[in-house]
Amino acid sequence: xxxxxxxxxxxxxxxxxxxxxxxxxxxxxxxxxxxxxxxxxxxxxxxxxxxxxxxxxxxxxxxxxxxxxxxxxxxxxxxxxxxxxxxxxxxxxxxxxxxxxxxxxxxxxxxxxxxxxxxxxxxxxxxxxxxxxxxxxxxxxxxxxxxxxxxxxxxxxxxxxxxxxxxxxxxxxxxxxxxxxxxxxxxxxxxxxxxxxxxxxxxxxxxxxxxxxxxxxxxxxxxxxxxxxxxxxxxxxxxxxxxxxxxxxxxxxxxxxxxxxxxxxxxxxxxxxxxxxxxxxxxxxxxxxxxxxxxxxxxxxxxxxxxxxxxxxxxxxxxxxxxxxxxxxxxxxxxxxxxxxxxxxxxxxxxxxxxxxxxxxxxxxxxxxxxxxxxxxxxxxxxxxxxxxxxxxxxxxxxxxxxxxxxxxxxxxxxxxxxxxxxxxxxxxxxxxxxxxxxxxxxxxxxxxxxxxxxxxxxxxxxxxxxxxxxxxxxxxxxxxxxxxxxxxxxxxxxxxxxxxxxxxxxxxxxxxxxxxxxxxxxxxxxxxxxxxxxxxxxxxxxxxxxxxxxxxxxxxxxxxxxxxxxxxxxxxxxxxxxxxxxxxxxxxxxxxxxxxxxxxxxxxxxxxxxxxxxxxxxxxxxxxxxxxxxxx
Amino acid sequence: xxxxxxxxxxxxxxxxxxxxxxxxxxxxxxxxxxxxxxxxxxxxxxxxxxxxxxxxxxxxxxxxxxxxxxxxx
Numbered sequence: 108x109x110x111x112x113x114x115x116x117x118x119x120x121x122x123x124x125x126x127x128x129x130x131x132x133x134x135x136x137x138x139x140x141x142x143x144x145x146x147x148x149x150x151x152x153x154x155x156x157x158x159x160x161x162x163x164x165x166x167x168x169x170x171x172x173x174x175x176x177x178x179x180x181x182x183x184x185x186x187x188x189x190x191x192x193x194x195x196x197x198x199x200x201x202x203x204x205x206x207x208x209x210x211x212x213x214x215x216x217x218x219x220x221x222x223x224x225x226x227x228x229x230x231x232x233x234x235x236x237x238x239x240x241x242x243x244x245x246x247x248x249x250x251x252x253x254x255x256x257x258x259x260x261x262x263x264x265x266x267x268x269x270x271x272x273x274x275x276x277x278x279x280x281x282x283x284x285x286x287x288x289x290x291x292x293x294x295x296x297x298x299x300x301x302x303x304x305x306x307x308x309x310x311x312x313x314x315x316x317x318x319x320x321x322x323x324x325x326x327x328x329x330x331x332x333x334x335x336x337x338x339x340x341x342x343x344x345x346x347x348x349x350x351x352x353x354x355x356x357x358x359x360x361x362x363x364x365x366x367x368x369x370x371x372x373x374x375x376x377x378x379x380x381x382x383x384x385x386x387x388x389x390x391x392x393x394x395x396x397x398x399x400x401x402x403x404x405x406x407x408x409x410x411x412x413x414x415x416x417x418x419x420x421x422x423x424x425x426x427x428x429x430x431x432x433x434x435x436x437x438x439x440x441x442x443x444x445x446x447x448x449x450x451x452x453x454x455x456x457x458x459x460x461x462x463x464x465x466x467x468x469x470x471x472x473x474x475x476x477x478x479x480x481x482x483x484x485x486x487x488x489x490x491x492x493x494x495x496x497x498x499x500x501x502x503x504x505x506x507x508x509x510x511x512x513x514x515x516x517x518x519x520x521x522x523x524x525x526x527x528x529x530x531x532x533x534x535x536x537x538x539x540x541x542x543x544x545x546x547x548x549x550x551x552x553x554x555x556x557x558x559x560x561x562x563x564x565x566x567x568x569x570x571x572x573x574x575x576x577x578x579x580x581x582x583x584x585x586x587x588x589x590x591x592x593x594x595x596x597x598x599x600x601x602x603x604x605x606x607x608x609x610x611x612x613x614x615x616x617x618x619x620x621x622x623x624x625x626x627x628x629x630x631x632x633x634x635x636x637x638x639x640x641x642x643x644x645x646x647x648x649x650x651x652x653x654x655x656x657x658x659x660x661x662x663x664x665x666x667x668x669x670x671x672x673x674x675x676x677x678x679x680x681x682x683x684x685x686x687x688x689x690x691x692x693x694x695x696x697x698x699x700x701x702x703x704x705x706x707x708x709x710x711x712x713x714x715x716x717x718x719x720x721x722x723x724x725x726x727x728x729x730x731x732x733x734x735x736x737x738x739x740x
Numbered sequence: 741x742x743x744x745x746x747x748x749x750x751x752x753x754x755x756x757x758x759x760x761x762x763x764x765x766x767x768x769x770x771x772x773x774x775x776x777x778x779x780x781x782x783x784x785x786x787x788x789x790x791x792x793x794x795x796x797x798x799x800x801x802x803x804x805x806x807x808x809x810x811x812x813x
Contacts, residue, residue: 169768203794204794207770234795303764306764307772335780335781344783345784439788440783442799443786443788444785452788545801545804546788546804547799547800549797551796
């Protein structure tokens, strides 16, 4: 028997649904967007018993009342597409609440295969489900799985290819329940009380199911409770959180990420660049072409590529933590602090990513509950010190504050965080006033994350960054190269005659009152809009040191070299601080802006972010310089 | 009393859920009049609180917990 088969996976969040999807389909999946909304659409493929099976992983939801975009997607998809099989993934250790969605779908006449997943956890918690009785009670087939156990997933595929749903239909008890639900729907006119009556009816039926087919035996405190006793309880939870975050940053920037980044840097910027320039020179390629390829493209894109390992390692760590269930605890313990800042506890995870890169940070906001929370989180993320801003801070701090460099860099992190809070407060009182934020969050049991899922998530998030390095940043580098190598009369030898110098000097006028009204700073600011990585490299090129390193640990060495150039006299310590503050806060890079456009839902929000952040940075750096001058610094 | 007044370790029964934007979501997640709730712990700064109901755990802010009338059992 051959042919094709379509399967939809539905279920509550935290049921291991995505693990099943990832384990079944592996890398044979396509991740896109559902039309019109920023919810991931995941489709995967697997071949089993001569059948091509297409599996759609629908978003995890607690119900299908069509209140949120996710719920609407689930119900629209199931009602409109006649999928061959619909699998409802149920967390067996939490069967009561999970059956709510099951019943709601059955009431809509959608035939289900009920998959009782997480059998191992249910056993540990003393929950025993009688499969035969449950099947008879509902009239639909019931499967048992442990998502990470290959044999139970193989069995699942066997069921997919052999089952015929024709033989199943609602049992008498279920029919009676559906009839009662229909009656409520047709007789109760008030929307609110109709929904409430329906919910009560469903839970009453669930209680019946449980009495009939599930036995609960008492077991002592679960491991999850014991872990939570430390990680989510009392004052100890906060140092524990800081310690875990410290470890994530150490892994990313010291232990694993940075060494890989250094390796890639060496490979691209030394070996590949050397090879390319020799090859081009030997081939007799025109000078401008050599310059474009070596200085413009390899130099520019290369500086971004070296950044990719850091991004991937950071995402890996955060995806891993998310998979363990710890991120829900972070939201739990940080909520009061975040709320005072005008945000919500659930915003911690996306904002943490902002210290790596603003792009996933902005994308992460989609997990938040309300429009207001999402918008505020999106608008706060760009203020944080992303990995690309760090070299700016490191260089200036080392040059102008050699004795206090670390403190100055740290102070800039604080400036970013404080301005994120101030701006959020400001926006929540002006632009995004409506709707009260609420906070209702499931704390799932701690679990060992499924590695395939963690890796696929890491790849999915990091991939976007690679694509952007190859498109926007590539284009940006070419433009920047053109501006720095040409003027209206053709190619220039001296940078001071280039387009970039003319544009930079115009921009420089904007910063006269901030103490850095020189054209070099102006050009650096401009290139920072393309990518923050470019600020340091532009400064390097403009002050005649094109090879300065953009890495934090070489900052001291670089600083000594740079002090000997015109840069040492172009800035005073105070104007250096003003420049750092400005760089920290101003308009995010084009990649981040593009992401804001997509996630915030429109061009106008992108323009708003660009202008608003520029103005804010301009005002704050002005205050820093002017007040600093008055105080005699 | 309301859920907000619940102390860690207490088992409570829900009497009613006040009208709010959260009511339907709470009910959907299994909190109905008559449901048993256990107060598990509060976050380090006292808010939100973690509760256990229907074999899972949920975090809820004290402000929202105030809307839920309960009886200690």
